[in-house]
Amino acid sequence: KFDDVIGHVIMPHAKKYFANILLLYAPLILKLVEDVANLKLEFNMICPDHGILWRKDPGKIINAYIEWSSQKAKNKAIVIYDTMWHSTEKMADAIVAGLVEQGIEAKPYHLRKWNRSDIMTQVLDAKAIIVGSPTLNNGLFPTISDFLTYMKGLKPKNKIGAAFGSYGWSGESVNIIKHELELMNIEIIDPGVRFQYVPDNDCIEACIGMGKRIGKLINESTGC
Template sequence: EDWNFMVVKNGDTLKIGKRTLMFIDMAMLHWPDSIATYVVEEKILFSNDAFGQHVASEERFAEDFSVEEALKWAKLYYANILMPLATLIKKKLEELKGVEVRLIAPSHGVAWRNPKVIVENYANWAEFKTENKVVVVYDTMWGSTEKLARAIAEGASKNAKVRLFHVRKDSWTEIVTEILDAKAVAVGAPTIHNSIFPPVAGFLSYLKSLKPKKKKALVFGSYGWNGVAVKEMAKALEELGFETQQFAVKFKPTKEELQKAYELGVELSK
């Protein structure tokens, strides 16, 4: 009870000897109580979780650690934690334009001696700016959906960089990171028990929670009795605002159906 507490809000300052601390509201980036601290004299922004990474390194700065490697981890962190907060992030970046920052030091990960690099990447990610890249994600029971996935990936590779992922063999965090700046996504699953094969259903639930935007999509899969999985996957992606095509094949795909899958991949990559 004898502690001298000071409750601060956005823009408040506190003088501590030779230095002045200014507090910047960072609520929901990514906790309700998040706040950043700016050291006025040194122009250092202690940004809390923003601009951070889940990485531990002997080096303290991105420039010593490798800027490319630091950005890889920062992108993974952004895609899997901050992506659904894009609107708030754009607003906060606009507010920070009025603050001269020489160094950004997040609460975890390496610090940025050249803040422009990470700030520009955050701006691009928040705008969902895309690269010429197609991400193909699938799972398969007896190999039929995998054949379609590989045909689609081969077709898409004619016009774009392609990343092919299996939802039970590859990390969901890595898949989502690649989807963040992809222009198009293809998702495939067989139908089981009148629904989506569970591993892909789980992945789609995770993806929906992160709210990616500005993508074209293709959903595909093999079925025996009906092709409900393809319809349900299409609905999930359409709820995200994706412009979506569907392609369902009964049993093992024929040579003609694999050619059709290839052509759909080419079209998706344009």
């Protein structure tokens, strides 16, 4: 099918494909686009091996690939988490509230309610990646480990990060998350919040404060 037949609905799918398949190759894509531009070719249509044919506006998908490959972030944060007894969930909601208070586009993503490929699409243009997990058997909740491994393979760039979580006994999750984010060259910009058992008012206020601090840093980094 052609781009003018399908219409604008194709772009979210194109973005999802890029974020989950091509993000790893973003530097190569930018170089390839530059090389092709230097050839000064004239073309009327882009016909990939698979996917739609771009005949009405082939420049639209090229410009989108340039934007996505540059990995320029918006004033946006995503809070990715899983929870056993809703304690980590309450912390996630409070962090989002603090971010929103600073004018940041922010949303919580429960890993058992959202597909990891949909979340990765949101990672593409987010500045902050904030990850929360309860501690399970001295480690991370399985869905969190799964997502961090998935994201690591796609090598997102230009991100800042933080961690949070609740625990019952030992509480290692926050430090493990921070370590995993650092392995992805994601700058840890907040010590995070860890809390034993059900979050009380002090914990919720600490999470809101964490969101505000990160929101302020996002605004400063994007010049807003």
